[in-house]
Amino acid sequence: MHAPVLNRQTLFSRLKDNSAVLVKSGEELIRNRDVEFPFRAHSDFFYLTGFSEPDALLLMSKIDGEERTTIFLRPKNLEQEIWQGRRLGVESAPATLQVDQAYSIEELDEWLPELLIGSEQLLVSFSDFSEWAEIIAPLIEQLKKQVRKGVDSPTTLFDLDVLLHEQRLIKNHREIELMRKAAQISVQGHLAAMAVAASANSERTVQIALENAFYQHGAQRVAFNSICASGENACILHYTENNAPLQSNALLLVDAGAEYHGYAGDITHTFPPSGKFSTEQAALYSLVLKAQQAVIQMIKPGVLYGDLHQTTLRILTAGLLDLGLLKGDLTTLVADKAYTEFFMHGTGHWLGMDVHDVGKYKIDGEWRPLEVGMVLTVEPGLYVSDRHQNVSAKWHNIGIRIEDDVLVTEKGCEVLTAGLPRTVAEIEQWFVEHSHK
Template identity: 40%
Template sequence: MTLDIYQQRRVALLNQLPENSLVLLAGYQQKVRSKNIKYHFRQDNNFFYLTGFDEPDAIALLIKSETTSFQLFLRPKDKDQEVNFGTRAGVSGAVEHYNADHAYPVSEFTTQLLCQMKGITSFYVCDETDRFSSEIVSWTNHHRHNGSFDTPKQFVAIKQLAEVLHQHRLIKTEDEIQNIRLAVKASIFAHKKVMQACSPGINERELSALFNFSIANKGCSDVAYPNIVASGNNACCLHYEENCCELEDGQMLLIDAGAECQYYASDITRSYPVNGKFSNEQRAIYQIVLNALDRAIEMIKPGLAWNLINETCMKVMACGLKELGLLTGSIEHIMATESYKRFTVHKTGHWLGMDVHDVGSYHDTAGNWRRLENGMVFTIEPGIYIPLDATDVPEGYRGMGIRIEDDILVTDCSFENLSKDIPRTVDEIENFMAEADG
């Protein structure tokens, strides 16, 4: 993305704020892994969305008063540090390369902030790690407490920027959609490679590493979230991350993994038999989940209420489980009592963007379910989970978790399934895995 994009976002945001507003954006700080070894740094998404700046310890101020201003506080140039840990933009680079109106060393932040607070009546805060939580109130009171007794008092309202900013992030621009497409494309390639390599005796960690290698081959340097590579009963843990077990013949494998491209995520899940052939029970549960996913996807169009996606998936899965005898009673009773939740356990989707569970409300300002709009991107991910300890369930169904997840873009009048090119049907999966064995 060009720097103009970030400037346009700042202008659009400030246009929604009242006069005499100041926005504080607190960037992330780098975290220590062990002693002098640090974790790879990734900037706060809100901060990056409005600045494009991805160095640690940075802070930004956006000011709307008589004029608007973008001020960036960052680490100064330091030859020794840069030799050890990489180049810094420095104060001059912030202005030259990031379009800051003014830039300062981060050590000068408090002094400059208090100067800028004069005349401010609305203070919008975006500080996801509570970096400045103990100081915010004193900053807003500074001029009121330190002015002479007969001067007009300044009362500042503290507000959360997320209420405004997150609605901007919900509708994706063409540039954002392109980055999501690239992340999905890399993930499609990687999921296919893992599916081809899957076989009894291989370890979950090997498949996880293969996924990472494969997305790197397509230009993505990181995943959007830790890979979930869960064989057998491990798949009944929704966020299983150990990835340490050897795959066994007769098990199902669930892999939930997505590449990240230029700060934009993909999020895709596939489930398939370790040996490449579904058992009757595995096929039955898989088909129920796929039916739920496909029924929900068919509904997608602008104007659809968000909650109908989950409700549709749940009813399809409840009907399927009843037909197999895993749920009893009338379908009306099953839905009313929500007895299906024993096996379905989670809702069936979320917004997708810079965060894998992206920001933006699922309700409108009146509290009604939000309706889909062109440019929204989200996942649909129904799943059925039957753990080994479900001893009242026939043995052939136990010890498996099956989830299928696709990434969906809402278009002008319909939808696009961005991740459809990874094998999805029973026949597609069995044929694809058989070709790998051949």
């Protein structure tokens, strides 16, 4: 079955009778003058339609037990298509997208009120509520004017995110196949980054090799702006300039992922382009890897999400204490959050169509248990820069993050991004084996 059809069926099963769902694909945005940013459909819309044109709107209605799917989209226009690319068009939409009916987006004001007759509850994403208000306000006003004809207008607005984002959090079998592919394409990109790093003269050279491999292996786009950070730049969490020279004997932190049919990969790999870790680099790297592997080994259904982070904090704090970067009592240091000087972000996040994917982390104020079908990243890190004046200079400008994508399975977990050398020994051996290529 077409994946979006399956996704719609699941959502329909969760809707109350006499409800209607509205989801937009989004609009093209101008970058400068008459040049647009590359368009990517809103993830909720693509999840339910598999359609990626701008200026489209999906209506799912469940009225008196009848489920109907309607799409509004741009009509065919030969002149516009010559300049800007092909459009699916109204006539082809029902069969191609497996929807019940299609109308021109130019007819939205005419048809939408009629299609909503009988709807008591209207569901839209409150994340975009200001945009929906412009559509909903005149719509409700128009329906209320027909009250003497026996037409009732929706009386309840409901946040679609509550239903749809929880649905998206649990991946079905088709989504998991796509995420495996996105993950493995991402692995190939990171291997290409390693291969070029030894001879590269700049962060940008590494980025080019990385992203070129993504596209060569079937990615449609990058999942987010790639980070290729050498030396002190790795201590900037969201460094994306990628325009500095590679620093001799410094670590290179590469945080990047490929997007495949709407689903994101997300890997961070940290390694020495020279092929050899210094003593301090190896010590901090091994500590981060120890935390990451301990968390991955914990992942299985029923484990509380918050417990993963607590494991990271305790391992990293104990390691920093052993290395002399922190001083004091372990329990006190953890309680006082002394680790935030060197580790200031979470241990991971949900992953899916969005790189920071949707879904709640807590239920009724409590960390939620992991469930089969969830995909999350595991990405502890340590960042020691020259601002840490209380730390010996030999540790300065070492930024390390190690990140993999992990699927929760019935028996435990599956690391979707397996395939990179991870230990200090594995990375150094990789460079020995590939130095002649």
